[in-house]
Amino acid sequence: xVSTVAERVASVQTQIAAACxxxxxxxxxxxxxxxxxxxxxxxILEAVAAGLRDFGExxxxxxxxxxxxxxxxxxxxxxxxxxxxxxxxxxxxTRHFRWIHSLDSVKLAERYARFAQADNVMLNVxxxxxxxxxxxxxxxxxxxxxxxxxxxxxxxAAVRQIVALPGLRVRGLMTIAPIVPExxxxxxxxxxxxxxxxxxxxxxPVTDWQTLSMGMTDDYSIAIEEGATFVRIGxxxxxxxxxxxxxxxx
Numbered sequence: 001x002v003s004t005v006a007e008r009v010a011s012v013q014t015q016i017a018a019a020c021x022x023x024x025x026x027x028x029x030x031x032x033x034x035x036x037x038x039x040x041x042x043x044i045l046e047a048v049a050a051g052l053r054d055f056g057e058x059x060x061x062x063x064x065x066x067x068x069x070x071x072x073x074x075x076x077x078x079x080x081x082x083x084x085x086x087x088x089x090x091x092x093x094t095r096h097f098r099w100i101h102s103l104d105s106v107k108l109a110e111r112y113a114r115f116a117q118a119d120n121v122m123l124n125v126x127x128x129x130x131x132x133x134x135x136x137x138x139x140x141x142x143x144x145x146x147x148x149x150x151x152x153x154x155x156x157a158a159v160r161q162i163v164a165l166p167g168l169r170v171r172g173l174m175t176i177a178p179i180v181p182e183x184x185x186x187x188x189x190x191x192x193x194x195x196x197x198x199x200x201x202x203x204x205p206v207t208d209w210q211t212l213s214m215g216m217t218d219d220y221s222i223a224i225e226e227g228a229t230f231v232r233i234g235x236x237x238x239x240x241x242x243x244x245x246x247x248x249x250x
Contacts (some may be wrong), residue, residue, distance in 0.1 A: 004046070005043055005046035005047050005050060005237060005238065006046065006049065006050040008236060008237045008238075008239075009032075009034075009047060009050040009051065009052060009237055010050070011236070012032060012220075012233055012236050012237060013032065015220070015221055016030050016032060016220070016221075016224060016231070018221070019220075019221040019222075019224035019225055020224060022225060023224070023225050025224070029229060030224055030228060030229060030230075030231060031054055031229060031230050031231075032052060032054065032231060032233060033054045033055065033056040033080050033082070033230055033231065033232045033233065034047045034052050034054065034055050034056065034233060034234070034237050034238070035055070035056040035057070035058065035082065035232050035233060035234035035237075035238075036055060036056075036057065036062070036065070036234070036238055037057065037058060037059070037062065037234055037238070038062070039238045039239075040065075041065045041068050041069050041072075043238055044065065044069050045069060045072055045073065047237060047238075048069070048073045048074075048075065048077065053075065053076070053077055053078060054077070054078045054080060054230075055069075055077060055078070055079055055080065056079070056080040056081070056082040056101075056232055057079070057080075057081060057082070057083070057097075058081075058082050058083030058084075059083055060081075060085065060089045060092045060093060060096075063092060063093075063095075063096040063097075066079055066096050078098060078099065079096060079097045079098065079099070080097060080099040080100075080101055080230075080232075081093050081096075081097040081099070081100045081101065081102060082101045082102060082174075082213075082232055083102055084102055084104070084138045085100075085102060085108065087107060087108055087111055090108060090111040090112055090115060091111075091115055093112070094112060094115040094116055094119060094121070094123060095119075097123075098121070098123060098124060099123075099124045099125075099126075099171075100112065100123060100124070100125045100126065101126045101128065101174040101213045101230070101232075102126075102128045102138065102139075102174065103125045103126060103127055103128060103162070104127070104128040104129075104138050104139050104140055105140075105158075106158050106161045106162060109125070109161070109162045109165055109168060110165065112125065112165075112167070112168060113165040113166055113167040113168050114167075115167075116166075116167030116168060117166055117167045121167070122167060122168075122169050123167060123168050123169065124169050124171050125162075125168050125169065125170055125171065126170075126171055126172050126173055126174040126211060126213050127140060127158075127159065127162065127170065127172075127173050127174070128140065128173075128174045128175065128176075129141075129142040129155075129173055129174070129175055129193065129196060130142055130143060130175070131143055131175050131189050131192040131193055131196065132175075132177065132178050132189055134178055137176060137178075138176075139174075139175065139176075140155055140158055141154070141155065142155055142192075142196055143192075145196060145199070146195075146199075156200075156203065159200055159204055160204065163204055163206055163207055169207065170207045170209075171207065171208065171209070171210065171211040172197060172208075172209050172210055172211030172212055172213070172229070173193055173196060173197050173200075173209075173211070173212060173213070174212075174213035174214065174230075175189060175190075175192075175193045175213075175214050176214075176216075177189040177190065177214065177215075177216075177219055177223075179218075180219075183218055183219040183221065183222050184222060186218075186219040186222055186223070187222050187225075187226060189214075190214050190215070190222060190223045190226035190227070190228065191226055193212060193214055193226075194212060194226055194227045197209055197212060210229065211229050211230060212227050212228050212229050212230070213228070213229070213230040213231075213232065214226075214228045214230075214231075215228045215231040215232070216231070216232050216233065216234070217233055217234060217235045217236040220232075220233060
């Protein structure tokens with residue numbers, strides 16, 4: 001039975017390679033983000049020792065682990081904010097993270113841009129979109145963008161404003177698929193995100209739009225088959241935790 005972080009990392013990497021092979025993608029086209037959540041810094045360092053360099057958190061309160069992990073890692077690490085962020089916590093996010101996957105409003109984008117300029121940094125951001133239409137999901141509404149002119153107009157207006165902000169580099173899109181009984185049932189949502197990416201890339205060529213952050217512990221192989229470039233994996237690497245798992249990586 002797989003029991004150590006290193007063994008779990010190896011198992012996930014094997015599954016990533018297999019998914020890439022099925023659709024003839026190079027394995028290095030997918031970045032594995034290990035999502036530690038409430039797990040301690042010691043386990044993150046085990047993942048570093050196993051070769052991982054990208055780590056995600058879904059809560060700003062978990063950022064206290066970043067400095068000690070960076071100091072002990074011995075190699076540069078990249079930190080990703082993957083969870084929903086309240087506007088009042090935007091300042092802390094810009095201090096600790098250089099990738100933000102969960103940008104879901106113009107208001108929040110404007111705050112990030114202001115803080116990024118103050119710190120003279122460039123933030124890589126992904127627009128979180130709700131392609132399923134679930135009321136419990138965060139993100140810019142995008143479940144009917146092809147059939148509903150009003151929704152498309154609202155979404156395109158938000159994109160237009162965000163890509164024009166200084167201090168932010170829009171790199172692509174992120175979504176969270178619904179919880180489904182079988183991983184294959186998540187495929188339509190990943191296809192939808194890819195098609196939306198193609199749509200905004202065509203109309204807003206000012207940025208590269210290459211990044212698709214989609215796929216988590218239960219469905220990342222399907223996401224990779226549909227074009228994921230970031231997969232957000234928590235439980236399959238760090239094991240289960242006692243608390244109810246959050247939406248950004250279940």
